[in-house]
Amino acid sequence: MTNLSAVTVEAPRGRAGWRSMLPRWSPKLGVGLGLIGVITFIGVIGPLLVGDPNTIRDLGLTGPGGEFWLGTTQTGQDIVAQLAHATRGSLYIGLLVGVMATALSALFGIVGSYIGGYVDEGFSLFSNVMLVIPGLPLVIVISAFVPADQRGSWTIAVVLAITGWAASARVLRAQTLSLRNRDYVAAAKVSGEKPWRVITVEILPNLLPLLASQFVFSVIYAILSEAGLSFLGLGASNSSTLGTMLYYAQNGFALQRDAWWWFVPPGLIIALFGCGLALVNFSIDEIINPKLRDIPRRDKAEAERAPAPVKRTDDDVVLTVNDLSVVYQVEKPVHAVKDVSLTLRRGEILGLAGESGCGKTTLAYAVNRLHRPPAEVTTGSVTFHDREGGDIDVLALTPGELRAFRWSKLSMVFQGAMNALNPVITIRAQLDDVLTTHRPEMTKAQRKAKCEEVLKLVGVDVRRLSSFPHELSGGMRQRVMIAMALLLDPQVMIMDEPTTALDVVVQRGILREILRLRDEIGFAVLFITHDLPLLLELADRIAVMKEGEVVEYATAQDMFEQPAHPYTRQLLDSFPSLTGERGSFVRSGEEMTPVKRSGEPTSPGGVR
C-alpha cells in the first residue's frame, strides 16, 4: 500500500522535480561559487600553511611586502597568518548559526504549518513576535549577562541563531501552507503515510531551494552580526574571527596610523564572502521564481516584414491581418503563429477557436502589438481601415501613435477578469485614466458622465464606481472590463476568453450583453475561445486554429453544417452532447439563438 502510493504519487513530479532544483549555470553563479571556494580554502587549508598568528615580533606595523605579504600588526604579528585563522573562526560561526537557525526555522515554519490548527497559530504567533523584537539589542543584552570568560564561539552562535531564525520561519510557513494542499501531498496523507514521512518525503524536497536560500541568508547574517558584536567588544572572547581582528585593528588605531593593510583585508574577506553567498542566492531565487531570470539584452531592430500593408478592398472591412507570423525567439525558436490571414468586417463577430497553446492569444496580442519579448512578429502585416478613411499600418506605428491607436480604435477584454483590473485602485480611477489619456479636453464632469454611461450600458450600478475590484463578483468584473472597452467608442474589440472563468448563467448574461451592444453600437469583435460550440451560436464567421495555423475559415453556418477539417470535427465532438442528438452540443441558447441562424443565412457582416 505504502509502496504503491509512493510510486504513483512521485511519478508526476519526479523527473522534472530534481533537475529543476539545481541552479542554472550563469556567470553570477560561477563568480559566487568561485568567491566562496577561495575563501573557504583560505579558512580550511590556510591555517595549516601559515605560521602562528600570535607570534609577537619587533616589527610593529610593517607595510606589506617582503616576508610579510600583508604586513604586520601593531605588535608585529603576521597579518596573513591572522587572516587565515580568523577566516576559519568566522566560517565556523557562520556554519553553526546557519545550521541551527535553519533547523529552528524549519521546525517552526514547516512542522507548525503542516500540523495546522492551534499548533500552527501558536508557532506562527511565536515567530512573528520573535521577528518584531529587535535582534541586536537582545543579543547585546544577553551577551552582556554572560561573563566574558564564558563567551565562546558556541555561545555567540547560539545567541545569533535564537535571534535570527524568525524571518525564515515565516517564509517557510507560507510555502508549506501552499504545498500542503497540493494533490500529491493529499494523496500521501490519504494513503496513511506517517506525518514525519509526508514531511520528509513529500514536502521537504520541494522546499529545498527555499531552505538553501534561507541557509545562505543565515550564514551571511551570522558572519556580519558576529563582526558587529566583536566590534562592540561583545564577541567571542577565546577565539579569533574576522570580527575580533577588526576590533583589535580599530583599537590599535590602524586607520588613524594609515595601516590600511591591517584594517581593510578582514572587512574585504567578509564582503567578498557575503557577496559570493548573495550571488549564489540569486541563482537559487531564480529557481524559486523563474520570472527573475536574466533576459538577454537584445537589439531593437525589428525583423523585416515582407508584405506591405494591405490597401482596403472594400469599405466594409475594418481590420486585415495578412500572412502574420509570430515567433518566440528562444533557444529553439517557436513558431506560435504561422502565416495567418484574417479579415474582420465592420460590425461582425469573428470567432477564433482552438485548444490552449494553439497561438490564438499570441495572434490577438500581436494584432495590437502587445506581444512581449521574446515573441516577435517576423512577417506579415496588420492593417486597420479607419471609419474616417485612411489605412493604418499597425506594425509600423511609432510608440506615440501606437498609444493613441490602442483603445480608441481597438480595445480589448481580457480573459479571467480576476487580474485584468488593478487590485489597488478604484474602478472609477481605472475608467477615468483612459479618458484623461485619450480625451484630455474632457472636463471632470464630462468624464464622470461618460463613465456612468458605459457602466449603465453593461448593466452595472454606477455606485460601483468607487468600489475596488475585489469587492465585485467575477461576472461584474467582466462587465466592468467591457464597459471600459466601450469608453472610447472603438471600431474593433478583441475579446480573449471573456467568459471562461464564469459560471454558465453569468456567461449567458454577458454573451447576450455583447450581442446587444454590438447591435446597438456596431463595433466588430474578434472573439477568442476554446469553446467552438459557443462560437457557432455567437459568431458570424469562425477561424479554427491548430498549432499556429488557421486550418478552417468559414461562416458559422457552413462550419455547423459541414465542418471540412478533421480537427474541426474533433473540436465539435469534444463537447459532450446533452441529449444525444447531433447538434445538441449547441447548448440551447433560448432567445440568444440569433434570428439569422433559424432562417435566411445572412451574409457575414451584414447584420446591420
Added chain:
Amino acid sequence: MRYYARKFAFYLVALWAALTLNFFIPRLMPGNPVDILMAKLAQRGGTVDPSARRAYELLLGTNSGESLIQQYFAYLGNMFRGDLGISVSSFPTPVSQIIAEALPWTLMLVGIATFLSFAFGIVLGTFVGWRRGTWLDSLVPATTVLAAVPYFWLALILVAVLSSALGWFPLQGGYDVVLWPGWNAEFIGSAIYYGTLPALTIVISSVGGWLLGMRNMMVSATAEDYVLTAKAKGLRDSRIMIKYAARNAVLPSVAGFAISLGFVVAGSIITEQVFSYPGIGSKLLQAVQNNDYALMQGIFLVITVAVLGANLVVDLLYAVIDPRTRVSG
C-alpha cells in the same frame, strides 16, 4: 475593523513577550547581577537604600525567598508606572531620564536616514525592474556587494577618507560641543552637519536591500494582467509604471519595512558607536561596559517598544494603501 483589532492584539502580545523576556534573561544567566550592581554602587559612594535594592531585585532577580510569580507581577507594575530604576553609571539619575535625553537623537538620525534609504531604494528599484534587460540590470550585483560589507567597516573607512583625509565632515559627535543644546538655528544647523555622514553611511549600506526587493517585485508585477490591460489602454509608460506596476509592487516592501525596523535599530547601535553619537545606542553600550543592568534593561525595553510602535504604524498604513486587507482581515 477586524484587521485593526487583530493588529492591536498582536502588538500587545509582542509587548508582553518583550517584557517577559526582559524579566527572565537576567534570571537565567549565570552570576548575580544585583550583587555586582550593589558593589559598583558602593564603590562610587552611592547610598544603597533598601527601596533601591528592592527595585533592582525585581528587575534582575534575587535570592530572597519571594516567589517568581510575585516578583513578576511586581516587576510588571513597576514597568507600567514607567519606573525603570536608577542608573548606576550616572548615579543617581533615573534611567527614564537618561533615555529621554538620548532618544530624540537616535530617532532623528535613524528615522531620517531609514526613510531616505527606503525612498531611494524604492525609486531606483522601480526603474531597474521596469527597464529590465537594459544596462540597469548590472546595478543589481553591485548593490549586493554593498549589502555584504560589514557596516562599521564601511563607515570607518568613509570616516577615514571623508573626515580625516578630506576634512569634509566632523569626525564624531552629534553637534559642535561649544554650542549649548537648544532650539536655535545655529544648534540645529550644527546637528544636521554632524548627522550627515552617519546618515549617509546608513543609506549607503541599506539602500541595496530595498532596491533589490523592489526590483524583484517590479519584475513580477510587470508580468501581471493588469499591466497588460494598462498597455492595451494606451496609457503612457510613466503612468503604467507608477500607477499599475509600482503601486502594486511596493506593497511587500512596505510590509517588509516594518520587519526591517528591528535591523535598523540594530544598525544604529553600531552607527552611534562609530561616530560617538549621543543617542540611545551609545547609552546601551555604556551601560553594558559598566554593568549598569538597570539602564541596559530600560534601553532594551524602550527600543523594543519603539520598534513595536513603528511596526504598528506601518501595519495601519498598509491597510490604507492595500484596500484588500481591510475586508479580508
